[in-house]
Structures are given as structure tokens and as C-alpha cells.
Amino acid sequence: MKKPAPKSFRSQIHVILCLLGILPYLLVIYIFIHKDMNFTEIILFFGAMVLVFHLSGFYILRTFSDRLTRLVSDISTSTRPQKNSSVPFNDNSVIEIRDISHRFNHLVDELNESKKNFSDVTIALMKQAKEASSNHQDKIFESEERENILKPYIGANIFEQLIHSNNLENSQINSRREVSILFADIRAFTAISETSEPEDVVSMLNEYFELMVEIIHSHNGVLDKFIGDELMAVFGLISSPNETAVGAVNAAIEMQAASKQLMIKRAQRKLPTFSVGIGINSGQVIAGDIGSRDRRDYTVIGDSVNVASRLVQIADGDEILISRQTHDNCHNSCVTEKKGAVQVKNRLEEVEFFKVISKKMSAEK
Numbered sequence: 001m002k003k004p005a006p007k008s009f010r011s012q013i014h015v016i017l018c019l020l021g022i023l024p025y026l027l028v029i030y031i032f033i034h035k036d037m038n039f040t041e042i043i044l045f046f047g048a049m050v051l052v053f054h055l056s057g058f059y060i061l062r063t064f065s066d067r068l069t070r071l072v073s074d075i076s077t078s079t080r081p082q083k084n085s086s087v088p089f090n091d092n093s094v095i096e097i098r099d100i101s102h103r104f105n106h107l108v109d110e111l112n113e114s115k116k117n118f119s120d121v122t123i124a125l126m127k128q129a130k131e132a133s134s135n136h137q138d139k140i141f142e143s144e145e146r147e148n149i150l151k152p153y154i155g156a157n158i159f160e161q162l163i164h165s166n167n168l169e170n171s172q173i174n175s176r177r178e179v180s181i182l183f184a185d186i187r188a189f190t191a192i193s194e195t196s197e198p199e200d201v202v203s204m205l206n207e208y209f210e211l212m213v214e215i216i217h218s219h220n221g222v223l224d225k226f227i228g229d230e231l232m233a234v235f236g237l238i239s240s241p242n243e244t245a246v247g248a249v250n251a252a253i254e255m256q257a258a259s260k261q262l263m264i265k266r267a268q269r270k271l272p273t274f275s276v277g278i279g280i281n282s283g284q285v286i287a288g289d290i291g292s293r294d295r296r297d298y299t300v301i302g303d304s305v306n307v308a309s310r311l312v313q314i315a316d317g318d319e320i321l322i323s324r325q326t327h328d329n330c331h332n333s334c335v336t337e338k339k340g341a342v343q344v345k346n347r348l349e350e351v352e353f354f355k356v357i358s359k360k361m362s363a364e365k
Contacts, residue, residue: 174288179236180248180326181285181305182221183312184212184255184278186229192272204272205229211258219251224299230312234300237287245282245322245329249356252278252320253334260318275317281308281351282326307351310344320356327354334359 186192186208193201212231213223220239224232235251236244256276263273283304291297307323315321327336335357341350 174286176284177236177287177300178241178244178283179234179285179287179300179304180244180280180282180329181300181308182216182233182235182248182252182278182280183308184231184233184252184276185312185315187275187277187317189229189274192274196272200271204266208259208262211262212255215251215254215258219247219254221247221251225297234287237300242329245280245326246333248280248282249320249322249326249330249334250359252280253356253359256318256320277312277315277317278320279308279311279313279315279322280320280326281305281311281323282329283307283323303347306347307344310342310351311353314342321353322356324352324354332360 192204196204209226209231216223216233219235220243221233221235222237224234226232233248233251235248239247255278259276263275266273281304283302285300285302285304287300288298289296290299290301311321311323321339322330322336336354337357339353339355341352343350
């Protein structure tokens with residue numbers, strides 16, 4: 001069945017105007033033209049028709065106002081939070097009311113879509129914030145882990161200096177630096193290893209290295225690596241070049257003294273004892289990040305390292321040997337004795353070296 005076409009309130013306004021104004025006056029004109037009606041009949045008929053016209057016009061106005069009131073009520077109800085916020089409307093409603101309802105429902109649909117999009121964006125932002133927070137916490141944890149890894153190598157006080165230092169030159173990767181390199185090697189280690197259990201050897205090394213590394217750190221040195229029973233330290237990576245040789249030699253003197261005290265304690269416990277030879281050289285090196293993609297190490301490379309390694313090889317137990325360059329940089333702070341010269345592999349000139357006897361009294365004060 002075909003639905004009736006919707007009516008417009010504009011056409012109904014024309015009807016209302018006719019009922020309230022035009023028709024009553026037309027009726028009066030008609031009555032005066034036909035004067036054969038008596039006065040009483042005219043009044044009664046005129047009054048009845050005017051009443052009918054007015055009631056009809058008011059009825060139409062009342063119907064339209066009720067629809068407007070209902071629409072306002074539906075809109076008010078639809079603005080409250082609920083699952084379905086659309087305004088129902090009848091296909092037979094007045095066109096204007098139907099259009100208002102249709103436009104309102106379209107606006108509600110857009111608002112619901114915007115609300116959904118806003119919720120999706122909010123959820124996405126919350127997820128990103130959570131991931132960012134988690135990543136930040138992971139970075140903090142990784143930073144703390146790196147600190148815990150680095151501190152045993154360079155010491156807590158030196159680590160703090162590096163973190164808070166404004167001198168970017170001290171933290172450059174693959175840079176040329178003026179440093180002093182110290183090697184310390186245990187004498188007769190092979191013999192001790194052959195007659196001791198592996199666990200005892202490891203315990204002995206840990207006890208010895210604990211003392212040596214603490215002394216190195218106290219003189220602003222950086223532990224480069226352990227090579228079996230040998231250790232390598234670098235002075236000058238975080239301190240002034242003028243202090244590198246003095247710091248290295250003073251650290252070596254304290255290391256020998258601490259080693260002797262440790263041997264006395266080990267002898268009292270009837271444990272194997274040993275002596276330590278130390279070699280020191282000063283010069284320019286390349287300090288940088290060396291290694292593969294999976295494993296890297298921050299170390300120093302250069303001829304100066306080879307010279308220090310050669311000096312520790314010829315040093316006797318309890319002896320500290322230093323090169324001419326190291327001697328020239330620290331002779332005012334220590335007593336030395338000239339020993340001679342040694343040939344270093346792949347080097348044309350011999351390396352002149354000295355034996356460190358002790359600190360000078362004035363330097364100790």
C-alpha cells in the first residue's frame with residue numbers, strides 16, 4: 001500500500017488562516033447579500049460557523065504544538081547517556097518536524113561516531129603512554145645495569161666524574177690520548193696452578209685482584225682487562241696528562257706494598273705465595289671502542305702499550321720498571337735507578353728503562 005505524501009505545516013498554516021480569519025468574513029459577506037434570512041437565524045448561523053472555524057484552527061495549532069513539545073521531549077531524552085540516542089519520527093509527520101528529527105538524528109550519529117573515534121584515540125594514546133613508560137623504565141634499568149657493570153672497572157668515584165663531566169674530550173671514542181699503561185704480572189703463577197686446585201687458584205686471583213683494582217681506582221686509573229694472572233690498567237683517560245705517570249707509579253708502589261702484605265697473610269694461612277712484577281710506559285695511544293658487532297671493548301692501542309708489556313716481562317718479582325718517558329714525567333716524585341735498555345719487537349730503537357725504588361720524601365709529604 002502506497003504511503004500518503006507527508007504534509008507541510010506551511011500549507012496547514014494557510015488552512016488555519018482561512019479558518020480563523022478569511023472564511024468567517026466571507027461568511028458575513030454572503031449573509032448580507034442574501035437578506036431573506038431573519039436576524040436571529042443570521043446570528044445563530046454566523047456564531048456556529050465562526051465557532052467551528054476557530055475550533056478547527058485551534059485544533060490544528062494544538063496538534064502541531066503537541067508534536068513540537070513531543071519532539072523537544074524526545075530530544076531532551078536523547079541527550080541523556082543511553083545506548084540509543086536517536087529521536088523516533090513518523091513518516092506521516094509534518095515535513096518540518098520530520099526534517100528536524102532527521103537532522104537531529106544525523107547529528108547524534110555524527111556525535112556517536114566522534115565519541116567512538118575519541119574513545120579509540122584515547123585508548124591508543126593510553127597504550128602508547130604505557131609503552132613509553134615501560135620503555136623509559138627499561139632504559140632506566142638498562143642504565144643502572146650499565147652503571148653496575150662499569151663501576152667495577154673504573155671505580156664508583158671515577159664513574160661519577162665521567163657522568164657529571166662537562167669535558168667532552170674525555171669521553172671521545174677512537175681519540176688519540178696521552179696516557180700511562182701499567183701491566184702487573186704474577187711470578188711463578190704456572191707452578192702455583194700446577195700444585196693447587198682450580199678453585200683455590202681462582203680464589204687466590206680474586207683476593208689479589210680485589211686489592212690491586214682498588215688501588216688502581218684510587219689513583220684515577222681505569223682497569224683495561226685481566227689477562228689470566230696479569231692485569232692491564234690505563235692512567236690518563238679521565239685525569240690530566242700531567243698526572244698520568246705520577247698516578248701510575250704511585251699506584252704501582254702501593255700495589256707492591258699491598259701484595260707483600262697479602263703474601264704475609266697467605267703464608268700465615270699456609271697458602272701459596274707469589275711476587276708481582278710491574279711495567280709502566282707513557283705515550284700516545286688510540287683510545288677507542290674495539291671489537292665486533294656482537295662483542296666490543298673500550299681499550300687502548302699503540303706502540304706505547306707494547307713497550308709497557310715488554311717491560312713487565314723483564315721485571316723481577318717485587319720490581320717496578322718504567323720507561324724513559326714515564327721517568328721524565330715523574331722523576332720529581334719518586335726515587336729511581338737506571339737499569340739499561342731493552343729491545344722491543346718491531347721497534348728499531350731500544351727502550352731505556354728505570355727501576356722505581358720508592359717515593360721521594362717530599363712527594364710523600
